[in-house]
Amino acid sequence: MVRESIKMKRNKLMRQTAIFEVEDNSQLKIPAVTLVRGDLPRDPQGLSARLAHQFLSQNYGILRDFDIEGDVHYDGSAVLIQLRAGGQAGALPLISPTSGRPDYGLVIKPRFGWQGIGPMLGAMGWKVIPVPLRLPLLPRSDRKIPPWVLSTTVLLRLQKLLDRLDRSFEFSEDDLAAPRGQVNWARYATVNIPRAGFLNVPCRFPDLRDDRELKGAIHYTLRKQLSSLQSQRTAGVIVLQLLSLCQSLLEKVRDVPSIQPSHHTLSRWLRGNLSTEIFLKGIQAVEWTVEDRGLAGLGDLQGLPWVLPMDQFFEAWVETVVGQMAKRTGGNLKTGRQRETLTPLGWNPPYLGSQRYLHPDLVLDREGETIIFDAKYKNHWEELNREGWTGLEKELREQHRSDLLQVLAYSTVSENKKIVCCLAYPCRAKTWYSLLERQRPFHKASVCAGNRRVELILTAVPMGVNPEEIWPVLGKAISA
Numbered sequence: 001m002v003r004e005s006i007k008m009k010r011n012k013l014m015r016q017t018a019i020f021e022v023e024d025n026s027q028l029k030i031p032a033v034t035l036v037r038g039d040l041p042r043d044p045q046g047l048s049a050r051l052a053h054q055f056l057s058q059n060y061g062i063l064r065d066f067d068i069e070g071d072v073h074y075d076g077s078a079v080l081i082q083l084r085a086g087g088q089a090g091a092l093p094l095i096s097p098t099s100g101r102p103d104y105g106l107v108i109k110p111r112f113g114w115q116g117i118g119p120m121l122g123a124m125g126w127k128v129i130p131v132p133l134r135l136p137l138l139p140r141s142d143r144k145i146p147p148w149v150l151s152t153t154v155l156l157r158l159q160k161l162l163d164r165l166d167r168s169f170e171f172s173e174d175d176l177a178a179p180r181g182q183v184n185w186a187r188y189a190t191v192n193i194p195r196a197g198f199l200n201v202p203c204r205f206p207d208l209r210d211d212r213e214l215k216g217a218i219h220y221t222l223r224k225q226l227s228s229l230q231s232q233r234t235a236g237v238i239v240l241q242l243l244s245l246c247q248s249l250l251e252k253v254r255d256v257p258s259i260q261p262s263h264h265t266l267s268r269w270l271r272g273n274l275s276t277e278i279f280l281k282g283i284q285a286v287e288w289t290v291e292d293r294g295l296a297g298l299g300d301l302q303g304l305p306w307v308l309p310m311d312q313f314f315e316a317w318v319e320t321v322v323g324q325m326a327k328r329t330g331g332n333l334k335t336g337r338q339r340e341t342l343t344p345l346g347w348n349p350p351y352l353g354s355q356r357y358l359h360p361d362l363v364l365d366r367e368g369e370t371i372i373f374d375a376k377y378k379n380h381w382e383e384l385n386r387e388g389w390t391g392l393e394k395e396l397r398e399q400h401r402s403d404l405l406q407v408l409a410y411s412t413v414s415e416n417k418k419i420v421c422c423l424a425y426p427c428r429a430k431t432w433y434s435l436l437e438r439q440r441p442f443h444k445a446s447v448c449a450g451n452r453r454v455e456l457i458l459t460a461v462p463m464g465v466n467p468e469e470i471w472p473v474l475g476k477a478i479s480a
Contacts, residue, residue, distance in 0.1 A: 018104060018139050020094075022085050023111040024310055025379060032072070032079040037098045048079040054097035055081065062092055062135070066108070066307065087377050089117075090307035091145060093136045105138035105303070107145060110310060112428060112463040114146050118238030120317055121152065123467060127316035127337065129153055130308045132284070137293070138303040148232055148239050150293075150304065151225055154285040155245050158218055161282030162252050165211060173204045181205025214269070216259030218282075221289045222250050223258055261290060312337075314377040315361050318424050318461050322362050322373055325471035331366040343413045360410045370414035371478055373422045374407040375461070404456070408447075411454045420478055422457045432462035442477040 022028035032048035033040075035055055041047055052072045056063070063070055067086025072079060089110045093102035110117045121129065129152050175192070177199050184202040192200050226246045232239045261269075269283045293304050319335055326333045334340035341360045347353030362373035378399070403423055411419045427435075435441045442459035457477050461470060 019107055020083075020104065021107045021109065022083060023109050024085050024087055024089055025111060026085055028083045028085070029073075030081040030083070032081055035097055045074070045079050049074070051097045052079055052081050055094075058095045058097060058100075062094070066090065066092055066106075068106075068108075087310045088307055089310055089313075090130070090133075090305070091138055091303065092133075092305050092307075093138050102136040103139055105305075110308075110313075112426070114149075117313075117463075118146070118148065118236055120313075120464060122238050122241040124316050124320040126152070126156055127319065128308070128313045129156060130306045132288075133305045133307060135305040138305060145303075146232070146235055147228055148235060148242055149306070150288065151229055151242055153306075154221070154225055154289060155242060155249065157278075157281045157285040158221065159245070159249060160278045161285075162218065162249060164276070164278055165214065171204060171206055173202070175200040176203050177201070179203060212256050213259070213261075213265070215253045215256040217261040217265070217286050219250070219253040219256055219258040220260050221286045222246055222253065224289050226250070261286065266290070311375075311377040314426050314461075314463075315375040317426075317463070318373060318375040319362055321461060321467045321470045321474060322364060324467045325475050326364055328471065329366075329475060331364045331371075334363045334365075336361045341413070358410055358413060360407075360413065363413065365414070365416075368416060369418040369420060370416045371420040371422060372407065372410045372413070373424060374403070374410065375424045376403055377426055378403075379425075408454065408456065417452055419452065419454045420457065421454060422459060422474075422478070424459055424461045426463050427460040429462045429465050432460055432465060435460060436473070441473050444477065444480065 020028060020030060032052035032055075033044055035051040036044060036047055049072060056070045056072065059070075063083070066088050069084045069086075071082050073082050074080070083106070085108050089108050091105060091107045094104040094106055095101065096103035130149050132150075132153060175197070179201050180203045182204045184204065187202045192198070192202065226243070229239055229243050229246060233243075266283060266287050270280065270287075272279070288304060316337065319337065323333060336342075336359050339359075341363045343358040345353065345355060345357055360372050361375050364371040364373070407421045407423045411421050432441065442457055444458075445456045447454045447456065459474065459477055461474070
């Protein structure tokens, strides 16, 4: 009876966890018995442990690339696979130790939720978007991931493709007021002149036009994306923004009929020798949509693996907030994302040394002062406000101390007498509003060195809050 109970529980878990789910920077425990296929032995824990170690060994490379640590743990009653996710959101396939195929998948959700991440993507102007990966497909599309995640990538790729669509000469036939190209004199004499069409000259001529076959495929893709997005209107403002983008792209291809491209046509486009990166990525987006990969409401089809580095996402979010502040208060904003803040380090001799440059996330130069921002996607702010400095674990204190030293090192990139170094951590909207009520949205310190003064600000930048609400608080912290 015990073995039957374990078997029933294992089969239920297998059905429920073909796709495992975890939040970034958190831990997931998977019963290793879910890896066992077929009939269970009398003592399933020994086999489960061997399969668990094999599972981690086979998937070591992809788990490492996603910043995921894994180990095997026995709690006295069952063998567990423990996975500790890092700071990347995404979806990745996992190899089964019994079949050697990607029968499992892992979805890493942003810990601030999709409802918070979606509006932020639109507010920051799509500076960072999910990146599909060239990995084996997940066993099925996961309905826990909002379909607009893939639609975001597809529409932006098609937008770039339409902006740079190659134009080619095609022969057209039309009645023109003035002869052009080859004139069909027989038709002109027998059809147009008897009908008093003396100024309607039938001509066949080369015309520079966009690739109509490709535009027809793009038209088909956009129609399908539009249908998918319209079924997600209740998901929030992000879907409305994507619908608006999709409608604007459809206006560019309305002159060409919608054509579903064949697999042969897609392969021909992808194998083209002169295809640019924008062209290839655009064709991939068409292919994903044609094959219904990752779209909602189209059956349990295979899903695309993708990744969204949350540290880059948070850096782009802070850039959006600081950009709003720069527009309102003035100043010249330079971004690390565009490599505008690089400051080389001169080693002597040059072939020795370690770090080659300083690379702040954001530098805002205003009259008489320089403000340097370093965005850290870590839990430190909420941990610090909940536990206090003495209550933090030793590892967290060391990490926070390294963050402080790093942002203070950036103070050397400017010669202004007043330098402000701002270390920004994410927090939930609820936490931020609570801090505002208690008048504790930031902490401030200062260091004087000769005639220079360096001010240090620790602050929280909330996720999912309108930047127009955030930047005045940030500006107050800097000017206080």
